[in-house]
Amino acid sequence: MNPPAPAPLLEVVDLTMRFGGLKAIDQLSFVARRGEITAVIGPNGAGKTTAFNCITGFYRPSSGALRLTHADGRAFQLERLPGHRIARRAGVARTFQNIRLFAGMTVLENLLVAQHAPLMAATGFGVLGVLGLGGYAAAERRAIAKARAWLERIDLMARADAPAGALPYGAQRRLEIARAMCTDPVLLCLDEPAAGLNPRESEELNTLLLRIRDDGCSLLLIEHDMGVVMRISDHIIVLDHGRKISDGTPAEVRADPHVIAAYLGEGDEGIEQETESVA
Amino acid sequence: MTRAKTPLVDAFLSALIALGLFAPMVGLVTGVGPHGITLTARPRAVLALVAAVFVGRLALRLWQAQRRLVPAAPGRFAISFLAAARYIGPALLAVALVLPALVGRASLDLGVLVLTYVMLGWGLNIVVGLAGLLDLGYVAFYAVGAYSYALIAEASGLGFWSCLPVAGLLAALWGVTLGFPVLRLRGDYLAIVTLAFGEIIRIVLLNWVSLTNGPNGISGIPRPTLFGLRFTAGDGPGTFAGFFHLAPSPAQRVVFLYYVILGLALLTNWVTIRLRRQPLGRVWEALREDEIACRSLGINVTTTKLTAFAVGAFFGGIAGAFFATRQGFISPESFTFMESATVLAIVVLGGMGSQLGVVLAAVVMIGGPELFRPLADDRMLIFGLALVVMMVLRPRGLISVRTPSIALGKGEIITADFVTEGHG
Amino acid sequence: MAYALQQLINGITLGLIYGLIAVGYTMVYGIIGMINFAHGDVFMIGAFLSLIALSGLASFGITAVPLALALTLVFAAAIAALYGWTIERVAYRPLRGSFRLAPLISAIGMSITLQNFVQVSQGARVKPLAPLIPGGLELFREAGFTVLLSWMQIAIALTTMICLAIFTWLVTRTPLGRAMRACEQDLRMSALLGIDTDRTIGLTFVIGAALAAVAGLLFLLYYGAIDFYIGFVAGVKAFTAAVLGGIGSLPGAVLGGLLIGLIETFWSAYFSVQYKDVAAFSILAITLIFLPTGLLGRVDVEKV
The missing domain is CATH 1.10.287 (Helix Hairpins)
Incomplete structure (x- = not known):
């Protein structure tokens, strides 16, 4: 273990999420540290996506606290913020398990929509923009420059004006990540980014994610692909039946008997069936 | 089977x-x-x-x-159409500009009517076509605009041009007030609530006799002037005919009204085109494509919807004020659900989001039945059937392509196959 | 007190009619998640079919009221069911899997079509019908005010109960009902498990339309006047009832119908008749905003 542990970025404390009588997440606590890639893994129905939806503001947790601290010391209680504020103020961006691009809009437009807040401010909330006044042109140039930089990085420059829905699957995944990054997040949450990718694309994804981390954005990812998780994660949290069963470096987690048991299905059969329906 | x-x-x-x-x-x-x-x-x-x-x-x-033997190439027609559209738009505009010189008074009157619907269609297109919010009560904004103008003009003695922006702003304000609680609702709930609000407005106009004169309506609404010049039957001082030493003719007023509505409609179009190329318009379209993705990007979905609603309502209100000044008389009868349905049909048939499509649909649907009198009775029947047939055959409307709002290169045309909509 | 009791009776009668229509909205919404905008117009067509059948039977000399009404009910329900099936087949089925607003726009188009179809084919004038079941029970008298429970109201209540009983049996005890409930849970899964979903959806429309036609007949008998426009307002109110009760919930639809009927009747009796539709429409908006799952509805978790 590296002795000087980086400062905590996201602290999840006793997070619980109930759907009716069902506990999808039960008293989950963990810390994601700044500048690291933290992975959340676990069998199907372990509550990974639910935890994600709580952190990114799509679900309101039944109880518990989600505390995000920026490098400058500003802190946010995510469980109290409305969804769009979590992305914009707190700087938490996300992607989706089933890719959610603006399929009918072009690749470039997708990246510009992600920079909506600064662009909108530059148009004087619409009014000046219509009249052609204000500093909108400069703001738009900056936004396009940023979009271009990301297009270079994800190797989609040639398809900038193509509809996002026309891209191949792997490219859509990369575009979704680039789009999330265009919101300038401090924490990027990825919901199974490697799902459906071939080995080469998966390798490219690893490079991209490591580079994003090295550029200063921390990552939190849910992943099934153990190859990806073990290779790039700095820190792994293992969930099962909505509870944390292990927490540590890849090497520690791999050796943990609880984890082996959970993945081999030696858990309590009754509880397993109950949680199965909570995806 | x-x-x-x-x-x-x-x-x-x-x-x-x-x-x-x-x-x-x-x-x-x-x-x-x-x-x-x-x-x-x-x-x-x-x-x-x-x-x-x-x-x-x-x-x-x-x-x-x-x-089935010959597989059809999807989108072919649409793309060739869009290529032609580059010329159709300016050609139509040129025809519209010289129309008063070409046709008689009755046809020009019809032109005014068609243009009113073009403007309403363009206004609603912002809400339905761009932002993907199904508003079935658009007529409410039209009514608010018309009554605001009539009542303010009556009470204050102000002219058409001073009241016009006020009527638009009041309609927009109504849009915001109405939209604030309901825009959180899912698409189909939103549709039915806007419909309900449209009906509420009509019932209130019908029954608030002390303000609106109830079913008898308001008459004697002041006519618009050209820089203070009135259009009257005589040629006294202060009239258009008197100032230019022309023989007074009712045709002059029709020509004037025609250019007023043409100007207002073009203003609507201009603002829409400008907005589409800007963050606001772009985010409206993003909202139509995927609301959840928008939320994940830090976009405040409710206020964004609200702006679309307000801008659409503003132009609806302006069109309403024009309607009032053109007719000189308004009553609740002019603001029924059928009016909302007609405007919606124009937007849908034109191809949601397409500005040119709205013009073509308005010409066909408003101009058509007026020209073929025998069909006038069955007009709504044909509207209804056209909506169904259109959804079954070409759900994206006549012009179901979209030009990107911004491009690095030359820009591709996006056919409807990719404009998915509806994850939200 | 007597006045209020009379309003209560009237409100329940009206509410039962709304409830019958609301069942059709809620069933269709439960299965394919769309608002069948044309449902109110099917109700209106049911009322017209009833009027046509009653007049036709009278001209054949069948004037015995129970027989005439029974025949009319079967006839109106059958033809309205055919309308329901055709609407689904023509305007909705081709759109399954189309973009989000398509079925709704198609449904609005269908509604406009049906209204104007009836206006063109049957004329725009209000059609009156002389009361078929006059008289009633005088419950009691208070300060010169008589509380009357008319035979008509009893007939309406009985007919509604019988229809709802048959309907409940259909949904809970028959293979068709099982298929319907399965489709409501998960349409795609039901299809994978070999349920003919197209047929099930079609039959849902058939049943909904038949119930709406019964409501149409009752409306015609109760008010004694119909025109081509009654479907619009009654449709919105019945939809409100479905939403208030919790859309997708069948008991909720009936409960919502009763509540809307009562609210409308009491509003008219104590506040203002002119604004009674405003009351109903406002309840719709308020329910959707503050209680979107309705009284008996399930809480839906948004899937991300």
Whole structure:
């Protein structure tokens, strides 16, 4: 273990999420540290996506606290913020398990929509923009420059004006990540980014994610692909039946008997069936 | 299952169903006689309808069988159309500008009507076409604009041009007030709540007699002036005819009204085109594509919807004020759900989001029935059928392509196949 | 007190009619998640079919009221069911899997079509019908005010109960009902498990339309006047009832119908008749905003 542990970025404390009588997440606590890639893994129905939806503001947790601290010391209680504020103020961006691009809009437009807040401010909330006044042109140039930089990085420059829905699957995944990054997040949450990718694309994804981390954005990812998780994660949290069963470096987690048991299905059969329906 | 049937059997079954549908409803006409309800038989009409269904279904099945041999290239037509649209738009504008010199007063009056609907269509297009919010109560904004102008002009003595922006702003304010609670609702709930609000406005206008004069409406609404010059039957001082030493003619006013509505409609179009190329318009379209993704990007979905609602309402209100000043008289009768439905039909048939499509649809749907008088009675019937047929055949409307709002290169045309909509 | 009791009776009668229509909205919404905008117009067509049948039977000399009404009910329900099936087949089925607004726009188009179809084929004039079941029970008298429970109201209540009983049996005890409930849970899964979903959806429309036609007949008998426009307002109110009760919930639809009927009747009796539709429409908006799952509805978790 590296002795000087980086400062905590996201602290999840006793997070619980109930759907009716069902506990999808039960008293989950963990810390994601700044500048690291933290992975959340676990069998199907372990509550990974639910935890994600709580952190990114799509679900309101039944109880518990989600505390995000920026490098400058500003802190946010995510469980109290409305969804769009979590992305914009707190700087938490996300992607989706089933890719959610603006399929009918072009690749470039997708990246510009992600920079909506600064662009909108530059148009004087619409009014000046219509009249052609204000500093909108400069703001738009900056936004396009940023979009271009990301297009270079994800190797989609040639398809900038193509509809996002026309891209191949792997490219859509990369575009979704680039789009999330265009919101300038401090924490990027990825919901199974490697799902459906071939080995080469998966390798490219690893490079991209490591580079994003090295550029200063921390990552939190849910992943099934153990190859990806073990290779790039700095820190792994293992969930099962909505509870944390292990927490540590890849090497520690791999050796943990609880984890082996959970993945081999030696858990309590009754509880397993109950949680199965909570995806 | 149906596939397995031969076209002939299929057509026969369809005709049988048509017989069941039409024999009572068309074949037996209820009338009001002195001793209660009377029934008149109309077997020939039923026979004609059933025969039409039989032939139509047979032709459709045979045509489908034929077509299956030659796979159609999707979007071809649309793309060639869009290429042509580059010339159709300016050509239409040129025709519109010189129209008063070409046609008589009656046709120009029709032109004013068509342009009013073009403006309403463009206004609603912002809400439905760009932002993907189904507003079934657009007529409410039209009514608010019309009544605001009529009442403010009556109370304050201000002219059309001073009241116009106020009418628009009041409509926009109403849009915001209404939109704030309801825009969180899912698409179809939003549709029905806007419909309900449209009806509420009409009922209030009908019953708040002290303010709106109820069903009798408001008359004597001031006419618009050209820089203070009035259009009257005489040529005294302060009138258009007097100032330019022309013989006074009612045609002058129609020409003037025509250019006023043309200008207002073009303003709507200009603002929409500008907004589409800017963050606000772009985010409206993003909202139509995927609301959840928008939320994950830090976009405040409710306020964004609200702006679309307000901008659409503003232009609806302006169109309403124009309607009031053109008619000189308004009553709640002009603001029924059918009006909302007509404007929606124009937007949908034109191809949601397409500015040119709205013009073409308005010309066909408003101009068409007026030109073919015998059809005027069945106009709404045809509207309704057109909506259904359009959704079944070309759900994206006549012009179902979208040009990107910004491009690095030359820009591709996006056919409807990719404009998915509806994850949210 | 007597006045209020009379309003209560009237409100329940009206509410039962709304409840019958609301069942059709809620069933269709439960299965394919769309608002069948044309449902109110099917109700209106049911009322017209009833009028045509009653007049036709009278001209054949069938004037015995119970027989005439029974025949009319069967006839109107059958033809309206055919309308329901055709609407689904023509306007909605081709759109399954189309973009989000398509079925809704198609449904609005269908509604406009049906209204104007009836206006063109049957004329725009209001059609009156002389009361078929006059008289009633005088419950009691208070300060010169008589509380009357008319035979008509009893007939409406009985007919509604019988229809709802048959309907409940259909949904809970028959293979068709099982298929319907399965489709409501998960349409795609039901299809994978070999349920003919197209047929099930079609039959849902058939049943909904038949119930709406019964409501149409009852409306015609109760008010004694119909025109081509009654479907619009009654449709919105019945939809409100479905939403208030919790859309997708069948008991909720009936409960919502009763509540809307009562609210409308009491509003008219104590506040203002002119604004009674405003009351109903406002309840719709308020329910959707503050209680979107309705009284008996399930809580839906948004899937991300």
